[in-house]
Amino acid sequence: MAAAAVRKPLAGPPHSALDDLxxxxxxxxxxxxxxxxxxxxxxxxxxxxxxxxAGYPMTIVV
Incomplete structure (x- = not known):
């Protein structure tokens, strides 16, 4: 059933960009x-x- 919901892949580049990695x-x-x-x-x-x-903490974690 879930496979039927995805009829075609999403538009976008065919691979990840360096910044994504x-x-x-x-x-x-x-x-x-x-x-x-x-x-x-x-x-x-x-x-x-x-x-x-929304209840989410507003901080940067390093």
Whole structure:
């Protein structure tokens, strides 16, 4: 049933661009640091992380 919903591939380049690969590598590195407990949060004020209207933290994790 799911295969019937996808009738043709999405329009776009036939391969990933270098910036897409670098974004994926940065996301994987950050996730690994976060899970290991070594991540630092940038954008916090006195340890307080601002939360947006949808409930997501507004901080940069490195």
């Amino acid at each position: 670098l974004d994926a590598a940065a996301a994987a590195w950050t996730a690994r640091q976060f899970v290991a407990g070594h991540a630092a949060h940038i954008g916090t004020a006195a340890g307080h992380v601002r939360i947006d209207d």
